[in-house]
Amino acid sequence: MMSERIVVKIGSSSLTSEEGGLNRERIQYFAEELASLHKNGSGVMLVTSGAVAAGFRQIGYASKPKIVHEKQAAAAVGQALLMQAYQEAFSRFGIVAAQILLTRADFSNRRRIQNALMTIEELLRQRIIPIINENDTVATDELVLKFGDNDNLSALVAAMTKAAKLVIITDMDGLYTEDPRKNPQAVKIERVDQISEDIMKLAGGAGSSVGTGGMRSKIEAARIAMRGGVHAFIGKVQQEGDLALAVEGNGRGTYFDTKLHSLPMKKQWLGFHSMPQGRITVDDGAVSALLEGGKSLLPAGVTDIQGEFHPGDVVEVANRQGETLGRGVVNYAAWQIQAVAGLTTEEVRRRVDVARIEVIHRDEWITLK
């Protein structure tokens, strides 16, 4: 009997000290917390950081390295130590754990990610806990290709596996109005049901020298999770029973609730993994057609375009204020839209020869706002 799926992400700050090296007591504690979720029937997946932090001291670096190949060397040493520690800890509860290393590039390749998903599905069927981290040794440090932090990775795993919940464990008991390390007067936010730009602005970078993403990447992760129909929690899990409390809704942290349902893989690819080749700005009528009416985007609603794109490419769509509304597969080349923007459908037909009259068909669209 398997009930809901839960993805738990543990940050470096919860597993290691500032001086580096793994905190085995913490790993034993987390394994125990995860084991009890697992015993209660949940399909548990763990996304864990800590490879770099675990490995740098073994190599002899004085502090967490900043140079790419040093970080990668530390991760190569640390990942093995991390897995060894988890496997040992889980074996005390009779649980088998598996290692899965992923990169952003894997997510943008449909076959590779489908394979990863099928592997995870089989592991869950066998009641094995998949332990997932970024494959740091091969991930390039270019912004678009590397996750860098594991927050986004954990949200993508949760959306992909259609998990019910994503629990992001960190050293802070939730999202505050400011980084509490910088302003002790900051106030905790208990619940968020929409991630507005104002919420994004609250979040700062990493607080400790071992952490990477800080609160910002955690909120981005919560946003992806929510869009994928996954409820998210960001907070502290420290004492016996805390993880169960976090999952039940009584944890020490901030809850991000969603009304949305899980997304089919095709829409996830469009929304989370595709590389937009351009940007289309639309008028208010088109905004409500796309966001409220569930309609396609017609040339009449287009006011501006940016980028060189071709039919079949993915583009972002924005309102006049510059806010991104979503993404879609475009049926026109950039120059064709340029020629017909703002025109009625009849006029468009007279001027250009396109396979479909919609700039973006509603089946090829995902709202990201």
Ligand SMILES: Nc1ncnc2c1ncn2[C@@H]1O[C@H](COP(=O)(O)OP(=O)(O)O)[C@@H](O)[C@H]1O
């Ligand atoms: N608005 C905020 N609310 C809470 N924490 C914040 C905020 N802005 C920045 N932070 C910082 O984010 C840190 C957690 O991120 P990070 O160090 O990357 O941890 P992890 O290793 O767990 O991913 C906290 O220690 C805190 O200092």
Ligand SMILES: N[C@@H](CCC(=O)OP(=O)(O)O)C(=O)O
């Ligand atoms: N993949 C890297 C994760 C880097 C990192 O520090 O992430 P996080 O602690 O989640 O902000 C590692 O295992 O060291």
